[in-house]
Amino acid sequence: MLLALSWPPQAYLWFKTLHIVGVVVWFAGLFYLVRLFIYHREAAELDPPLREAFEAQYGLMERRLANIITTPGMVVAVVCAVGLLTVTPTWLHQSWMHAKLAFVAALLAYHAFCYRLMGQLQRRECQWNGRQLRALNELPTLLLVIVVMLVVFKDQFPTGAATWFMVALVVFMAASIQFYARWRRLRSERLAAEG
Numbered sequence: 603m604l605l606a607l608s609w610p611p612q613a614y615l616w617f618k619t620l621h622i623v624g625v626v627v628w629f630a631g632l633f634y635l636v637r638l639f640i641y642h643r644e645a646a647e648l649d650p651p652l653r654e655a656f657e658a659q660y661g662l663m664e665r666r667l668a669n670i671i672t673t674p675g676m677v678v679a680v681v682c683a684v685g686l687l688t689v690t691p692t693w694l695h696q697s698w699m700h701a702k703l704a705f706v707a708a709l710l711a712y713h714a715f716c717y718r719l720m721g722q723l724q725r726r727e728c729q730w731n732g733r734q735l736r737a738l739n740e741l742p743t744l745l746l747v748i749v750v751m752l753v754v755f756k757d758q759f760p761t762g763a764a765t766w767f768m769v770a771l772v773v774f775m776a777a778s779i780q781f782y783a784r785w786r787r788l789r790s791e792r793l794a795a796e797g
């Protein structure tokens with residue numbers, strides 16, 4: 603309470619502004635990082651000199667994206683979230699916040715897992731293929747939708763038709779990406795077979 607009273611009047615709004623900026627940067631990084639993993643993984647199918655050049659380039663892009671954009675975005679989002687909770691600690695007693703924290707924990711685990719995959723790709727030890735990585739890239743989309751809904755609706759989280767429409771939209775997007783990748787792969791195989 604004493605802590606809450608000592609903050610300047612606009613502190614909460616500044617924390618919220620920077621929290622949202624941090625979240626946007628964090629997600630931009632997470633989305634692009636796994637897309638780079640897909641290209642990196644598919645470069646393994648190229649002939650040796652080309653493969654080495656592409657792998658080195660994707661490895662460099664991944665490390666820079668992860669360390670200069672994605673992780674700093676995550677740090678800004680989390681530090682400002684702590685600021686928001688410090689200014690208004692009552693949020694911590696509400697159930698939407700407990701749910702939000704659980705999904706954010708899942709997101710942090712995903713972030714750490716991306717680093718693990720990045721290390722495996724650099725060492726050519728990654729067992730995930732392009733299709734699996736594309737599917738993995740849908741997880742942050744789902745977490746994003748759920749967390750944003752929680753923060754907007756709070757304890758009135760909707761469970762009606764509109765929510766199911768959102769779920770269907772995410773599933774549709776994920777399926778479209780898989781189908782498009784499959785169509786592209788089949789087309790290039792056909793073109794290669796035709797000479």
Ligand code: HEM
Nearest residue numbers: 622625679680683684686687693706745746749750753754
């Ligand atoms: C580190 C854990 C996090 C905590 C403790 C946290 C906490 C908060 C708090 C207290 C607010 C202010 C709510 C209000 O004023 O109504 C807020 C706003 C917001 N948070 Fe988070 N947050 C966290 C992570 C995230 C993540 C990962 C996302 C995105 C996926 C996110 C998205 C947002 C958005 C969009 C707002 C603005 C909502 C609004 O003004 O209506 N937060 N957050």
